[in-house]
Amino acid sequence: MKDLVKRLTSISSPSGFEDEIREAIKSEVKDYCDEIRVDALGNLIAVRRGTGPKIQFAAHMDEIGMIATDIDEKGFVRFSNVGGVSPHRLFGQRVRFTNGVVGTIGMEKLDDIKELNLDKLFIDIGATSRESAQELISIGDCATYLHGFDDLGQRIVAKAMDDRIGCAVLIEAMRRTEQCQSEVYCTFTVQEEVGLRGAATSAFGIDPDLGIAIDVTGTGDTPESRRMAVSLGKGTAIKVKDQSVIAHPKVKQLLVDLAERNGVPYQLEVLTAGGTDSGAIHLTRDGVRSGVISIPSRYIHCPSEMVDMIDVEASVKLVSLVMSADISEALQ
């Protein structure tokens, strides 16, 4: 499982540039599904045939990043954000473009650190002129943090844990689930970080009876953190509400009941800032009953996001239980 997370987090695939991660996930899941397809926006949809109602699981493949907007005569690259990238987290970071070119982020002279914004930062790719920079990258090319995976024992840390850990949980659940009662659509979505876009079009195509996103959520267990009743290591988080969705009470209850009956550690989650793919899925067509299974994560959108294997394992179990359960009660 850790190896899978390491493989997935090592790939640079920001929103709109998911080709590499899609190919990687395709090769991980192709032996564990009956059908696999890619839609117009690039969502990867792996289908497990069944006779029951349709469940859509969604874990997003994309990650936050930077996009080149200008190259100056000395070869410095100006950039804009792709998703929730903060200038304070960027300064001094090493980044990698999707074509493999590496750079580091420098900053203009500032009189006061409060003046820091993305316009004051640039990527130095080691070029000595505009021409030599243009041989390496083009305007419109995308980059992500360049940070490795570290195994800290019970906890692991990497870039893009949001939401490669969700992808890993969904892949592992597909592998472990022998028999699905429902028809299960495992969706690895695109462009979540720029507005839940892949989830919207994939859900329209699938037309599911039930939708469950698998994504990271914040925690309130670090020094002087914002109060939040979710901690690392206390189990998978069953979402009650965030800014994009209020979990359908029956879907939330289905998840709680499955966790209780099978001894899966869980915590209830109310996230006050942020949203996820269920926000788009539950508003599709005439509405889809939706919930979210979250993996608690520290330092979300930083180059080093941390999760706990107890929570990861609990999330895999809960996703697998939903795949094999009779969900008809949640649909009544």
Added chain:
Amino acid sequence: MLLQELSNLDGVSGREDEVRSYIYRKASALADDVYFDAMGSLIAVKGRDKRGPAVMMAAHMDEVGLMVTSIDKSGLLKIDTIGSIDHRVLVSKTVRVGKDKVPGVIGAKPIHLQEPDEQKKPLKAKSLYVDIGAKDKDDAEKVVSRGDVAAFDTKAGVFGQGCFKGKALDDRAGCSVLLRLLEMDFDLPVYFAFTTQEEIGARGARTAAYSIKPSLALVFEGTSAGDVADAKEHKQSTKLGKGPAITFMDRSVVVNRPLFTRLIEVAESEGIPHQLRQMTTGGTDAGPISLSRTGVPAGVISVPCRYIHSPVSVLNLTDFENTVKLASAVLRSIATRGLPSQ
């Protein structure tokens, strides 16, 4: 001149009637079929029975403007903005209010009546008003009503070295491109969508795309050019005279990469000057179109315009002609080579 006629028409978001009627007259002579949807968008279909993927070409008819929110005792009209306008450009401009185009002047408290701290701040729309020369409230209410909209009173025309000035070039420039394309024939079905309410959330495009069900969409825009005064090179986004601007990403869409690559390839192989839109802020109709139904690859090609969302903007006519050239070359490329593939 199409662009001049279109720029002189008024079509503040939600009140696109005048622009729509003009386009209907032009398009109905050129298209196989013209229809309107419930949001007021006009869709002109050409080559419907031709083989090949359905392509949606979109431009929005609406423009930013003002709405009358109340009429005070003295007959002055209190206003709010429709769409995003820098409030500092409003004061002392002339406008046309309502269907009857009642002439008005945007007024403000004179400087000697302003408190010292008021003088330091730009005047917000809420502290401005439109003066239509009425005697009092009753007199004003004979010609305008709350909810009426006001458009800038600007006469469009050619000037300088091949430049053009006028209001609402965002997006009458795009509407003109589409009307020019309607005069040509392409070997595939093309749906020309003239959309409503883009400036307040790309609303018309959403419903238009839902009914058209295109395989690919291109949006034509007038986009901000920042090649002015002492703007830093890397913040200029687009420049006048450097050709149509191709978008790689904005707030509403990350342009489908194979489509983006195809647009560049076509421009290069046809020798059409072009530039990239070098910023990612701002959204367009491409956002909701790309998310329609199961998803649509959608790109944006823009005519660079200085001073958009103000009473008068400026574009370069060669950029405009090159945008028409690029658009028609892209349609020919899709007809012969098919859709850009993932």
